[in-house]
Amino acid sequence: MSSNHYSENQLRKYSLKLDKIPKLNYNDPKVDEYISSNEPVVIQGCDLVASANSWDLDYLKRKMMGKYTVILSQNHKFKYHDEKKIQSCKTDFKPTTRRVQMKFSEFVDKIKNWKKNDERLYLQQVLDNSVGISIVQDFVKFNWNWITEKQIKNNWGSLTSNLLLVSMEGNVTPCHYDEQQNFYAQVKGYKRIILFRPSQFKCLYPHPVYHPYDRQSQVDFEKPDYNRFPNFKDACGFETVLEPGEVLYIPMYWFHHVESLLRGGYTISINFWYKAGPTGQIVYPLKDYQKVAIMRNVEKMLNDALRDSTEVGTLLKTIVDGRYF
Numbered sequence: 393m394s395s396n397h398y399s400e401n402q403l404r405k406y407s408l409k410l411d412k413i414p415k416l417n418y419n420d421p422k423v424d425e426y427i428s429s430n431e432p433v434v435i436q437g438c439d440l441v442a443s444a445n446s447w448d449l450d451y452l453k454r455k456m457m458g459k460y461t462v463i464l465s466q467n468h469k470f471k472y473h474d475e476k477k478i479q480s481c482k483t484d485f486k487p488t489t490r491r492v493q494m495k496f497s498e499f500v501d502k503i504k505n506w507k508k509n510d511e512r513l514y515l516q517q518v519l520d521n522s523v524g525i526s527i528v529q530d531f532v533k534f535n536w537n538w539i540t541e542k543q544i545k546n547n548w549g550s551l552t553s554n555l556l557l558v559s560m561e562g563n564v565t566p567c568h569y570d571e572q573q574n575f576y577a578q579v580k581g582y583k584r585i586i587l588f589r590p591s592q593f594k595c596l597y598p599h600p601v602y603h604p605y606d607r608q609s610q611v612d613f614e615k616p617d618y619n620r621f622p623n624f625k626d627a628c629g630f631e632t633v634l635e636p637g638e639v640l641y642i643p644m645y646w647f648h649h650v651e652s653l654l655r656g657g658y659t660i661s662i663n664f665w666y667k668a669g670p671t672g673q674i675v676y677p678l679k680d681y682q683k684v685a686i687m688r689n690v691e692k693m694l695n696d697a698l699r700d701s702t703e704v705g706t707l708l709k710t711i712v713d714g715r716y717f
């Protein structure tokens with residue numbers, strides 16, 4: 393996959409079967425069909441964050457005078473972990489990233505002077521009043537009419553947050569799913585996004601729900617352990633390289649892996665996370681994401697009831713072995 397904006401060798405190599413995600417103009421009626429059926433689509437021309445088109449490191453450095461959340465990583469992977477689950481996790485969990493509060497000017501200096509073996513940086517800041525009046529003024533000029541119409545038409549819940557994502561070239565957010573609908577807007581630079589439908593759960597082996605890496609795939613895409621994760625060789629997904637001005641709809645519970653292109657310079661993205669809407673009438677057969685939600689509830693219930701995560705697997709095998717297949 394290449395275009396006159398980037399080349400194939402800027403994409404990391406994985407052994408995966410990947411189809412293309414369609415790119416449609418925002419007023420193509422098929423866009424609403426994809427969104428209403430929880431299928432990913434890249435939307436062009438909607439100008440969702442056009443008021444952020446002028447955002448670059450210098451502009452943000454001048455306008456953002458506070459301290460902001462920056463993730464530091466010992467390598468190019470920024471695998472998210474839930475701090476709250478660390479103490480209850482029996483195994484001695486060693487995170488590969490740490491979260492600090494940093495002035496924007498310091499963040500810019502560090503990425504401009506970054507050398508091999510330095511910790512990599514990824515600014516991931518909730519867009520709230522802490523970002524300052526200028527950024528808020530750009531924020532209020534987002535195309536809220538367009539996105540709110542999508543939110544209402546699809547009966548989504550409330551907008552929970554917008555994250556400002558400023559990434560160094562080459563950074564990777566490894567494969568995971570979120571329990572929220574996501575409109576993912578690309579502002580600057582190019583990001584390659586790989587998506588898998590929720591039914592690929594059995595190929596992607598997310599960590600157990602009680603684990604700090606809950607929702608994150610256990611599989612290292614760069615060095616898959618096919619002995620532990622044999623179904624990964626059957627994984628098949630979708631990919632796109634998101635360009636500035638484009639918006640990717642990432643349906644809730646869809647697994648996604650996101651990387652800023654190698655040698656592509658820093659990237660800026662803004663996400664829009666929406667709560668799922670009320671379930672309403674349950675329709676059978678259930679959707680694949682509903683089955684993931686059910687599996688999560690079973691894991692949570694068993695962990696609460698047994699009070700010992702090491703017993704959950706044994707009990708589930710006892711239920712299944714010789715009885716359910």
Ligand SMILES: CCC[C@@H](CC(=O)O)C(=O)C(=O)O
Pocket residue numbers: 516555557564565570574576648650651661663
């Ligand atoms: C912390 C959120 C990171 C983002 C991926 C990326 O831009 O690296 C993502 O996973 C999402 O928007 O859901």
Ligand SMILES: [Zn+2]
Pocket residue numbers: 568569570648
């Ligand atoms: Zn995500």
